[in-house]
Amino acid sequence: MHLSTGDLLRAEVKANTALGNQISGLLKDGKLVPDHVVIQLIQSCVKDQPSGAVLLDGFPRTLAQAESLERILSVRRVLLLEVGLQVVLERMAGRLTCSGCRRVFHRVQSPPKREGICDTCSQTLLVREDDRPETVQKRYQVYMDQTLDALDHYNKLGKLVKIDGSRDPETVFIEIRDIIEGL
Ligand SMILES: [Zn+2]
Numbered sequence: 001m002h003l004s005t006g007d008l009l010r011a012e013v014k015a016n017t018a019l020g021n022q023i024s025g026l027l028k029d030g031k032l033v034p035d036h037v038v039i040q041l042i043q044s045c046v047k048d049q050p051s052g053a054v055l056l057d058g059f060p061r062t063l064a065q066a067e068s069l070e071r072i073l074s075v076r077r078v079l080l081l082e083v084g085l086q087v088v089l090e091r092m093a094g095r096l097t098c099s100g101c102r103r104v105f106h107r108v109q110s111p112p113k114r115e116g117i118c119d120t121c122s123q124t125l126l127v128r129e130d131d132r133p134e135t136v137q138k139r140y141q142v143y144m145d146q147t148l149d150a151l152d153h154y155n156k157l158g159k160l161v162k163i164d165g166s167r168d169p170e171t172v173f174i175e176i177r178d179i180i181e182g183l
Contacts, residue, residue, distance in 0.1 A: 001045075005059040008041045008104060009033055027130050030138035032061060032146060039068045046072060055180070063149035076183055078154040079176060081165035085140050092136045096125040 009027070012020040019037065026033050038059060046054060054073065060066040069075065083091075094107035096116075100123030105112050112118060116125050130139060154160040163175055 001053075002055045002057065002163055003042065003045055004057040005038055005042065006057070008045065009038070010102065012041065027131075028135075030130065030135045030142060032142060035062060035065050035068060035097070038065065039072070042069070043072055053183075061143065061147050065152055066150045066153055075154070075159060076149075078160050079180065080151060080160060080162045081143065082162055083165040085137070087166050089133060089136060089141060092131045093133065095127065095131045097128045097131070099124050099126050 009023050013024045013027070014020070023033050023037065042056070042059065056069075060069050091106075093117075095105065095110065096105045096112070096120035097123065098105070100118060100121040103118055103120050105118075105125060112125060117123075118125055124163070129135065151160060161179060163172060165172055
């Protein structure tokens with residue numbers, strides 16, 4: 001099962017719960033959502049899928065999250081996709097997200113068949129608030145500052161694998177697939 005914490009958070013925002021509104025404000029400011037909130041969301045998903053492996057995307061980002069996560073499940077590998085800020089900004093610049101099914105398109109690399117319309121569900125495509133350049137730059141800095149301790153933790157345990165994420169998607173995909181299949 002693939003769990004994207006970003007998608008979990010956005011689903012909560014869309015459901016318009018009290019928690020969702022709180023998360024929405026934080027995402028707009030480019031801030032990280034409190035650990036206990038993310039843990040709570042992951043835990044409820046993992047509970048529904050008691051068997052098999054879980055691939056977590058975008059989590060853990062802090063040492064506190066890493067420690068909380070280890071109380072829910074045992075971490076085998078942590079894959080770090082390393083990409084410089086300039087490359088991140090270029091990639092985010094064309095990103096479009098479907099307002100219906102959340103499918104992601106790119107103006108240049110994977111454009112929709114009809115401009116501004118999702119191929120899958122025909123809903124409108126939007127630039128996500130946290131894909132705007134000023135927000136991306138802020139998120140990048142927050143990410144760098146807050147993930148250091150978590151990365152150091154997994155490095156000491158010999159579980160951290162660094163991957164050069166600036167290469168083309170196919171090359172990166174093959175490298176990640178080989179690591180996961182080798183576990
Ligand atoms: Zn769609």
